[in-house]
Amino acid sequence: MKIFGLFLITTLAEIIGCYLPYLWLREGKSVWLLVPAALSLAIFAWLLSLHPAAAGRVYAAYGGVYIFMAILWLWAVDGIRPTTWDLVGSGVALVGMAIIMFAPRSV
Template identity: 70%
Template structure:
């Protein structure tokens, strides 16, 4: 799979997972409507389906996806929760994205 397409798919997958977990959190922690569980379930189903679109071995996909998830979660922290990440947070994201790139795009023999 092309690097841009892979990264875009990982980004979409991460957003689906975060939304699917954030909506129940709003219900449980902030007393929001239980109806939020309906779009949360749909978002988590979308997340699971998106993971199946990768042609690589499942374990490798999950490992590489984890790096992108960390980056998206930090952006979510900043944009949705209003907490600005610090330099160490961004360094951690850089390290995880380097790991993701190695796992996802390294040449594979045979």
């Protein structure tokens, strides 16, 4: 559960770091949004380094959590309710993440 929580926080840092420049570029918001965006992306990179598994495995599994969080962001921030297919796809991605991160290994 600790690893999954770390993934959620890491994902949130990345999404915020990417969403703020989107607001500046696409929605005409202040260029000053780039400051917290850069900070959020720096935090994202630092959080990735806290994961206990090998970097490649973390990056692969992280993609599944990112998909799940992006769908939640779609609903919570963009105000668009996910479709059944959005939820099924997110579930499949989370199962893939769990297989990558929690499968038994000899090494």
